[in-house]
Amino acid sequence: ADLAHITPIGLDHQAWLGDTREQIGHEKAGILRDDAMAICNDKKAPESVLSELERHHCRYLLSGRDYDFEWLDARCIRWRCDDLALTLPLPLAGLHQAQNISGVVAGLYLLDCLQDKTPDQIASAFNGVSCPGRLQEVKSTLPARLLIDVGHNADAAEMLAHYLDNNTAGGRVIVVLGMLADKDALAFVRALDAQVDEWWLLKLNAPRGLDAQQLADRINPLQAPMQLFDSVQEVQDHAMSSLNNQDILLVCGSFMTVEAVLNSTLVTQE
Numbered sequence: 001a002d003l004a005h006i007t008p009i010g011l012d013h014q015a016w017l018g019d020t021r022e023q024i025g026h027e028k029a030g031i032l033r034d035d036a037m038a039i040c041n042d043k044k045a046p047e048s049v050l051s052e053l054e055r056h057h058c059r060y061l062l063s064g065r066d067y068d069f070e071w072l073d074a075r076c077i078r079w080r081c082d083d084l085a086l087t088l089p090l091p092l093a094g095l096h097q098a099q100n101i102s103g104v105v106a107g108l109y110l111l112d113c114l115q116d117k118t119p120d121q122i123a124s125a126f127n128g129v130s131c132p133g134r135l136q137e138v139k140s141t142l143p144a145r146l147l148i149d150v151g152h153n154a155d156a157a158e159m160l161a162h163y164l165d166n167n168t169a170g171g172r173v174i175v176v177l178g179m180l181a182d183k184d185a186l187a188f189v190r191a192l193d194a195q196v197d198e199w200w201l202l203k204l205n206a207p208r209g210l211d212a213q214q215l216a217d218r219i220n221p222l223q224a225p226m227q228l229f230d231s232v233q234e235v236q237d238h239a240m241s242s243l244n245n246q247d248i249l250l251v252c253g254s255f256m257t258v259e260a261v262l263n264s265t266l267v268t269q270e
Contacts (some may be wrong), residue, residue, distance in 0.1 A: 041103030157191035171246025
């Protein structure tokens with residue numbers, strides 16, 4: 001590859017990658033090659049990543065040291081590297097997507113792709129960018145906003161919490177949560193619980209899926225109350241009678257949870 005891009009290292013897939021950020025970082029750094037270019041888009045990069053960048057003699061940029069961005073509002077960042085500063089609109093929602101795009105622009109800078117481009121040309125390169133399943137608002141049959149996000153670890157939950165802190169309209173936040181048995185459900189919930197008014201726990205009909213009671217047992221005790229559901233249809237029936245147009249119904253915890261909702265009559269099929 002002309003450029004290797006290492007995104008922020010979190011705890012996930014520990015059975016394959018290791019139990020610590022240092023171990024996982026070492027595995028992720030396996031994409032690096034001698035004397036190649038790289039972006040490390042993690043302000044708190046594990047030492048295992050930094051040492052591999054040096055060992056491979058990579059020409060690299062490090063987030064927070066060589067480039068950075070300032071969060072202006074929910075749809076705009078100010079990006080800086082050396083003597084270049086850009087104001088960029090964000091096509092995707094969430095602080096994590098601002099960080100992702102910051103790293104992408106840093107990669108273009110390292111590849112010398114920005115030298116003859118105006119700020120408007122650089123910004124226009126992101127027109128039409130989409131990321132289905134990540135903080136995606138979908139049309140639904142509900143009297144509330146329906147958001148879906150496939151996030152299933154604590155890092156993803158922290159980004160969801162940041163988004164909810166800045167994007168609620170005074171209504172309640174209800175989270176429909178379904179998770180697999182090999183995920184750290186308690187860590188996910190702890191990172192998000194302060195922003196949640198109710199947890200609706202959904203059974204996952206999958207080989208590694210937790211049923212609602214098993215999930216409830218894993219995440220007790222919580223600040224917000226819980227309700228247990230065996231199917232998306234049960235969720236829909238309860239939502240139709242209990243939500244209003246100021247509320248947010250956020251579906252998260254697993255790709256399978258989001259898939260079940262997207263394939264249901266909760267979503268308006270176009």
